Structure formats: C-alpha cells, structure tokens
Amino acid sequence: MIRAVADLAAVEDATDRLLRTAAGLDEAALAAPSRLPGWTRGHVLAHLARNADALNDVLHGRPMYPSDQARDDAIAHGAGRPPAEHLADLRDSSARFLATARALDEAGWERPVTLRNGVTDRAAGLPFRRWVEVELHRIDLDAGPTVADLPGAFLDRAVDYLAARYTGHPDLPAVELRAEDGRSWRTGATGGEPRRVVGTPAALVGWLSGRTPGSGLTSAEPLPTPPAL
Structure with missing residues (x-):
C-alpha cells in the first residue's frame, strides 16, 4: 500500500510534465503524426485521458472499457479537439483517477481488479500502470522528451515491469537483460539458453517498450523485436 501511495505522487508529477509538454502543442501540432503508427498527437492525448477514466472505472468495479471498439471510437472522437479541450480533459480525468485511488483503504488496495484483455492485478498495481502510460506516451508525442529523460526511479521499476510482462511470451x-551495474532480469521464452542484452536501464526500457530499436544496447546476436505493449 505504501508503494502504491508513493506511485500516485509519481503519477501526479509525471502528469504535470505531460501537461507542460502538451501545452506547447497548437492545433497543427496536435494534428501531426505521433511516434505511434496511425495516431496523431491528438490521438495520444485522447488515449491518455480515456485511460485515466478507464482505470477510475476499474477502481469502482466497472469494466475498463465497454469494448475494444468503444475504446477506439472514444480515442478517435477526441483526437481532433482544440488544445484547450485536450488539456482540460487530461487534467480532469487524471484528477478523477487520483482522487478515487487516494480514497482507498488498505483492503481496497488489496482488492483484485480486471483490466483489458482479461489481465488481472491488485488495485495497488494500478498507480504504476498509469505511471507507465503517462511516461511512455509523453515520449510518443514526439515533442521533445525521449527515453533518456525518464526519471531514474521509473526506469528501475519499468525494467522489472516489462521483463515480467514478457516472461513466457x-x-x-529467451533473453537475459543485464544492466551495466550488474543487475539482471530474465524474460521471454522460458526454455533455451537466453541471449544476453546489456545496457543502461534507459536503453533497456526504450527497447523493451518499443520506443527505440535498441540504441545503446550490446548483444552478441541481433536484437529481437519485443511484442507490442
């Protein structure tokens, strides 16, 4: 529970940075392509707002999204809004999620929740999941921030998170991830001799999250392409 509460503070800080980045985007910039195929910057911001509302719904015991089509339609519908509407929606949806989460007691944090595609977690895992969304999609805006700008506290946790997400995929x-300070993680297929991939946490997160092609990493074999998040 203590970590989840600390993660909420990190989400709030990350959201403030996101809002500052988004505030520099005019209508033309919002309509321009993001780093995500087929999405403008407006799509990215609309997704982030709807994700906050979806996680808020999960904490209230409701489905994360009515359907995949409803999710996609909501993002497409919101993508073309003026900058001020994007900023207000992002600020308000994030505030709703944070308020609901901060009202949870210890039993509430331990409650199991169901996310998209049948993924399950404890409520205490949702703040970090939101933190991942905010940090990575701020990069996807292609408006200045890169993986190198991600906070160190986030990067260390994100390697753990992504390695666990892809274990058994x-x-x-099979991959052995190794940071330059000697820490290691195993991910991917559970059988076979893993190939070793070495680099900083930023380089590892950039590659595992699909935000870089593997810049800054070393490996004796060609790097595979991680599955989409």
Whole structure:
C-alpha cells in the first residue's frame, strides 16, 4: 500500500510534465503524426485521458472499457479537439483517477481488479500502470522528451515491469537483460539458453517498450523485436 501511495505522487508529477509538454502543442501540432503508427498527437492525448477514466472505472468495479471498439471510437472522437479541450480533459480525468485511488483503504488496495484483455492485478498495481502510460506516451508525442529523460526511479521499476510482462511470451526468445551495474532480469521464452542484452536501464526500457530499436544496447546476436505493449 505504501508503494502504491508513493506511485500516485509519481503519477501526479509525471502528469504535470505531460501537461507542460502538451501545452506547447497548437492545433497543427496536435494534428501531426505521433511516434505511434496511425495516431496523431491528438490521438495520444485522447488515449491518455480515456485511460485515466478507464482505470477510475476499474477502481469502482466497472469494466475498463465497454469494448475494444468503444475504446477506439472514444480515442478517435477526441483526437481532433482544440488544445484547450485536450488539456482540460487530461487534467480532469487524471484528477478523477487520483482522487478515487487516494480514497482507498488498505483492503481496497488489496482488492483484485480486471483490466483489458482479461489481465488481472491488485488495485495497488494500478498507480504504476498509469505511471507507465503517462511516461511512455509523453515520449510518443514526439515533442521533445525521449527515453533518456525518464526519471531514474521509473526506469528501475519499468525494467522489472516489462521483463515480467514478457516472461513466457511466445513471440520473444529467451533473453537475459543485464544492466551495466550488474543487475539482471530474465524474460521471454522460458526454455533455451537466453541471449544476453546489456545496457543502461534507459536503453533497456526504450527497447523493451518499443520506443527505440535498441540504441545503446550490446548483444552478441541481433536484437529481437519485443511484442507490442
């Protein structure tokens, strides 16, 4: 519970940075492509707002999204709004999620929740999931911030999170991730001799999250392409 509360403070800080980045985007910039295929910067901001509301719904015991189509339609509908509407929506939706989460007691944090695609977690895991969304999609805006700008506290946790997410994934061969300070993680297929991939936490997170092609990493074999998040 203590970590979840600290993560909420980190989400609030990350959201403030996101809002400052988004505030520099005019209508033309919002309509321009983001780093995500098929999405403008407006799509990214609309997604972030709807994700905050979806996590708020989960904390209230409701489905994360009515359907995948409803999720996609909401993002598409909101993508073309003026900058001021994007900023207000992002600020308000984040505030709703934070208020609901901060009202949880210890039992509430321990409650199991169901996310998109049947993924399950404890409520205490949602603040970090939101933190991941905010930090990575701020990069996807392609408006200045890069993986190198991510906070160190986030990067250390994000390597753990992404390694666990891909453990046993059929589309990623066995990989041993090794940070330059000696820490290591195993991910991908559970069988076979893992290939070793070495680099800073920023480089590892950039590659695992699909935000870089593996810049700054070393490996004796060609780097595989991690599955989409």
